[in-house]
Amino acid sequence: xxxxxxxxxxxxxxxxxxxxxxxxxxxxxxVYAERRVSAMIQDRVGPNRVxxxxxxxxxxxxxxxxxxxxxxxAAVNKFYYWLAPACAMAPALMALAVIPFGSYWFGQPMVVxxxxxxxxxxxxxxxxxxxxxxxxxxxxxxxxxxxxxIRSSSQMISYELSxxxxxxxxxxxxGTLNLPAIVGYQIEHGWLISPxxxxxxxxxxxxxxxxxxxxxxxxxxxxxxxxxPLFISFVVFTISMxxxxxxxPFDLPEAETELVGGYHTEYSSMKFALFxxxxxxxxxxxxxxxxxxxxxxWHIPFLPTDPRQLPLVWSIxxxxxxxxxxxxxxxxxxxxxxxxxxxxxxxxxxxxxxxxWYFFFEIALANILLVALILAFYPSPQVSxxxxxxxxxxFLTNPIQLGxxxxxxxxxxx
Amino acid sequence: MAYKVVRTKLTFAEKIYLPAVLAGLGITIxxxxxxxxxxxxxxxxxxxxxxxxxxxxxxxxxxxxxxxEHGKERCVACQLCEFICPPRAITIKPGEIPxxxxxxxxxxxxxxxxxxxxxCIYCGLCEExxxxxxxxxxxxxxxxxxxxxxxxxxKKRLYELGGVxxxxxxxxNEKK
Numbered sequence: 389x390x391x392x393x394x395x396x397x398x399x400x401x402x403x404x405x406x407x408x409x410x411x412x413x414x415x416x417x418x419v420y421a422e423r424r425v426s427a428m429i430q431d432r433v434g435p436n437r438v439x440x441x442x443x444x445x446x447x448x449x450x451x452x453x454x455x456x457x458x459x460x461x462a463a464v465n466k467f468y469y470w471l472a473p474a475c476a477m478a479p480a481l482m483a484l485a486v487i488p489f490g491s492y493w494f495g496q497p498m499v500v501x502x503x504x505x506x507x508x509x510x511x512x513x514x515x516x517x518x519x520x521x522x523x524x525x526x527x528x529x530x531x532x533x534x535x536x537x538i539r540s541s542s543q544m545i546s547y548e549l550s551x552x553x554x555x556x557x558x559x560x561x562x563g564t565l566n567l568p569a570i571v572g573y574q575i576e577h578g579w580l581i582s583p584x585x586x587x588x589x590x591x592x593x594x595x596x597x598x599x600x601x602x603x604x605x606x607x608x609x610x611x612x613x614x615x616x617p618l619f620i621s622f623v624v625f626t627i628s629m630x631x632x633x634x635x636x637p638f639d640l641p642e643a644e645t646e647l648v649g650g651y652h653t654e655y656s657s658m659k660f661a662l663f664x665x666x667x668x669x670x671x672x673x674x675x676x677x678x679x680x681x682x683x684x685x686w687h688i689p690f691l692p693t694d695p696r697q698l699p700l701v702w703s704i705x706x707x708x709x710x711x712x713x714x715x716x717x718x719x720x721x722x723x724x725x726x727x728x729x730x731x732x733x734x735x736x737x738x739x740x741x742x743x744x745w746y747f748f749f750e751i752a753l754a755n756i757l758l759v760a761l762i763l764a765f766y767p768s769p770q771v772s773x774x775x776x777x778x779x780x781x782x783f784l785t786n787p788i789q790l791g792x793x794x795x796x797x798x799x800x801x802x
Numbered sequence: 803m804a805y806k807v808v809r810t811k812l813t814f815a816e817k818i819y820l821p822a823v824l825a826g827l828g829i830t831i832x833x834x835x836x837x838x839x840x841x842x843x844x845x846x847x848x849x850x851x852x853x854x855x856x857x858x859x860x861x862x863x864x865x866x867x868x869x870x871e872h873g874k875e876r877c878v879a880c881q882l883c884e885f886i887c888p889p890r891a892i893t894i895k896p897g898e899i900p901x902x903x904x905x906x907x908x909x910x911x912x913x914x915x916x917x918x919x920x921x922c923i924y925c926g927l928c929e930e931x932x933x934x935x936x937x938x939x940x941x942x943x944x945x946x947x948x949x950x951x952x953x954x955x956x957k958k959r960l961y962e963l964g965g966v967x968x969x970x971x972x973x974x975n976e977k978k
Contacts, residue, residue: 428837429830433845731830732823 403500406489407481410715415668416446422668422726429730450661458657461528468527473655473662476520480669483513487676488568489714490686492695493707498686499568506565510677511552514632517670518544521634521641521651524663528654536650539737540634540641546741547631547638550748554624557617557759558681571685575693579684581622583615584608610766617758622682624748624755629674631744634667636729640737675721676714683717686710854941862926862939865917866964867957875961876936879910883928883937891921892928915957919945938967 420435420442427434436442460469486509490498503509518541525537558580559565562573578585587602602608631638642650652663679685687693688709695703695710735743815821836842846853857863869875879896897913899905928937942963947953955963 425834428834431833431837431842431844433837433847727827727830727834731826 398496399500402496402498403485406484406500410489411481411484411669411672412665414672414715414718415665416450418668418672418722418726419449419664420446421722422729425723425726426730429727453658453661456657458659461530461654463529464654465527465529468523469654470659472520472524472527473659473666474520475523476517477662477666477669479513479516479520480666480673482516483510483670483673484676486510486567487673487680488571488685489676490711491693491707492703493711494704495696497568498707498711502566502568504564504566506567506570507555507559507677507681508565510673511548514670514673515544515548517666520663520666524655525641525651528651530654532647532649533651533653536641536647536653540651543631543634543638543640543740543744546744547628547748550624550744550752551628551632553749553752553756554621554628555681556752556756557621560756560759560763561614561618567680567685571680571687574684575687578611579682579687580618581682583612583619585611610762613762614759617755617762618682620751620755622678624752625681626678628744628748629678630725630728631740633670633674633725635671635725637732637735638740639729639734640740645734671722671725672718675718675725678721679714679717683721685717686714688713857941861941862924864919864924864940864942864945864955864963865922865926865928865937865960866940866942867915867936867960868938868964868967869961871966871968873966875911876934877912877915878908878934878936879912879915880933882931882933886927886931888925888927889921889923891918891923892916893918912957915960917955917960919947919953919955920950935967938964940964 423445424434424436424442434442435445438444438448460466485500486503486506488497488499488502492498521540521544522537525533525535525540528534558570561580562570564570564573574580584603585608587598630636634641641647642652647653652660655663691709692698692706695706697703698706833842867875867877879894881894881896884890884892884894893914893916894912895914896910899908899911924939926939929939940963945953
């Protein structure tokens with residue numbers, strides 16, 4: 389009983405700390421970054437007045453939004469109208485629960501809930517985000533929001549398919565859905581985005597034999613072969629993530645030029661802000677998923693991966709470094725999202741649907757087949773059981789084990 | 803006559819769209835780094851940096867009253883500017899110069915001269931119409947105030963803004 393309580397309290401502390409100390413500030417500074425980066429791309433300057441370099445701008449924005457009149461139009465369906473903003477914001481934050489955003493800090497694994505369903509949870513919860521938008525569009529009782537809501541629902545449903553299918557190769561390779569275990573696999577066998585993975589370099593010394601073995605071997609060749617479908621996966625997954633988070637080439641639900649403001653046309657003040665922040669939070673959690681699946685999450689190459697084996701001070705520093713690196717990777721991806729947004733024009737609606745159903749869906753399916761074929765011919769490994777051996781037992785000691793446990797059949801791959 | 807729209811045959815690279823995407827990303831990031839490294843600077847940080855020294859002589863800023871080189875006001879309260887002003891921003895209260903005054907020949911002077919800068923459209927007709935070259939549009943463009951009353955420029959303020967202007971018309975001149 390006491391164990392469960394302690395575990396619950398820990399999860400609560402981690403969750404609250406993650407959301408309120410990291411994600412929400414990050415959301416507001418992503419908005420700031422969006423404004424500054426877009427300005428620079430367009431040869432402007434952007435907000436640079438409030439505080440040094442305009443860094444206090446997000447706080448000023450928040451104050452403005454909180455103090456604005458919260459206006460509810462007369463003809464709306466009040467219950468759903470009030471419910472919608474929360475529905476838009478909450479799933480984006482909930483999806484972060486399973487993301488391993490650090491290794492160990494003060495001896496605690498830096499993941500709020502280490503569940504075996506992992507990525508499924510992310511997909512399940514992030515697809516709930518569409519309800520906020522649909523409800524907002526419908527309950528506003530107004531044409532443009534309604535159109536935005538409809539567009540959003542069909543768009544998100546279409547792109548969830550390719551989103552889900554494009555990551556199946558990863559599960560085929562890693563043999564698990566558990567995100568910390570996938571990270572463990574990547575530590576062992578290299579980030580899934582990198583075609584070659586050099587082993588044998590660490591700050592204690594360089595082992596040339598191991599480097600050679602990791603670069604020139606059948607294993608390395610197959611790693612390179614696997615990299616091709618994995619890269620396709622990455623591209624499809626990232627593009628679908630753009631559609632899923634309503635970012636610009638696919639921002640039809642709020643297309644300002646056609647639909648006024650899209651689904652949040654009728655909203656004002658903090659309710660509008662919740663949509664706005666929810667969108668950015670969804671972007672952050674989407675980037676966090678991409679980082680976890682393809683960029684080795686918190687892993688820093690050539691540095692020790694388990695802080696618990698180090699002396700206390702160093703373990704705290706390394707743990708902190710891992711968390712920092714995770715969010716730096718997320719920030720880089722966020723920059724990419726912003727960069728793309730201010731480069732590409734919006735798709736036409738039929739183009740969007742065509743792209744989703746005729747191309748990404750098929751590419752993702754073919755990709756699965758390709759990975760399955762490569763794995764079928766995978767040479768029996770002389771390397772040890774992959775990945776999860778080192779990290780999984782440690783993670784499994786975490787008493788929070790919700791949901792179903794996948795059979796521990798781990799493919800000998802990678 | 804029926805017109806056939808010629809559709810360009812797209813190459814494969816154009817069809818898959820990705821090369822165009824990458825090229826676009828290249829262009830935007832180039833602009834981003836140009837601004838980031840300060841190589842390109844279009845924006846002027848307005849209140850600190852101003853374009854004032856580049857304003858041309860004919861710039862139409864706020865209308866003002868000017869004095870001549872002897873420090874005399876030029877306006878003779880003929881009210882032409884008041885009549886021509888399209889938004890009726892100018893209000894003049896003419897006063898008579900007394901019989902025994904040295905400047906009797908000028909006949910009138912403005913007791914009050916007000917330009918409502920909320921109304922003024924900076925068209926410059928007042929300057930054009932003035933027979934005495936007393937009213938000029940100078941280079942002040944940041945006319946601000948916290949109240950409506952503050953935005954009405956009275957005679958004192960107008961002379962303050964206008965300053966001295968040497969010119970051709972010398973009605974306030976003993977020689978004439």
